[in-house]
Amino acid sequence: MRNLILSALFATVSLFGVTAHAEDFEAGKQYVELKSPVPVSKPGQIEVVELFWYGCPHCYQFESTINPWIKQLPEDVNFLRIPALFGGAWNVHGQLFITLQSMQVEQKVHEAVFDAIHKQGKKLATAEEMADFLAAEGVDRGEFLKTFNSFGVKSQMEKAKKLAMAYQISGVPVMIVNGKYRFDIGSAGGPEKALQVADYLIAKERAAQ
Structure with missing residues (x-):
């Protein structure tokens, strides 16, 4: 009711x-x-x-x-x-976000990732650098690296690219x-x-x- x-x-x-x-x-x-x-x-x-x-x-x-x-x-x-996903760093950071979503930890560390880049000057340009940073935020390092390079994450990236094109x-x-x-x-x-x-x-x- x-x-x-x-x-x-x-x-x-x-x-x-x-x-x-x-x-x-x-x-x-x-x-x-x-x-x-x-x-x-x-x-x-x-x-x-x-x-x-x-x-x-x-x-x-x-x-x-x-x-x-x-x-x-x-x-x-x-x-x-x-x-x-417009290439270069856009794709790398997009892959990071989709990985965090897949691991169901995105809400926990989303703000921390933004702060790391814009407040702390971190590039987070490689999976290893991301994994090291996220480990300090309580995200399993090995699981992150495994998920980052997974077929599922790459499939979601292709979907994101298609949606951006459809949205123009x-x-x-x-x-x-x-x-x-x-x-x-x-x-x-x-x-x-x-x-x-x-x-x-x-x-x-x-x-x-």
Whole structure:
């Protein structure tokens, strides 16, 4: 019963949200509507994707804004992070992120990895360097190296590359809502505005269901 009441409440808020923000956010201005929608990973939920790179200073700065927002997302929203793989260090760090996800330790050390690169000046450019750093954070060194070079991780990297192409991204951080809408901090008007755009598009998708 509680879930039904919450669902009804979210739906009501969504309808008012779309009306209230309709004049503020427009396709072609704050966000782009993709010509070919990309299938979501969990049908039935509203998907929000952030594409990022550990080496990106803007992504690092966005963390303090987006993380509290992620924690308060309702149950019908599925949030995903996907590494952007544009070659070189992007791919190496993307492989790091996917490895941490595969080991189910990404949430535990995600912030520490960002801090290591942007506060401590670590490159984390090789698997060995990553393994040494992560061992100090409580991640099994041998298991990390084994997983880093696994077929499963490489398969996920190929999937991430295909998704980035389908989303037609050219930089990070960028967000995608429900495989239909793309926007970034610049187009939205700043980090806080980007999350307002995300809220608006989530409400728009919820109201359309």
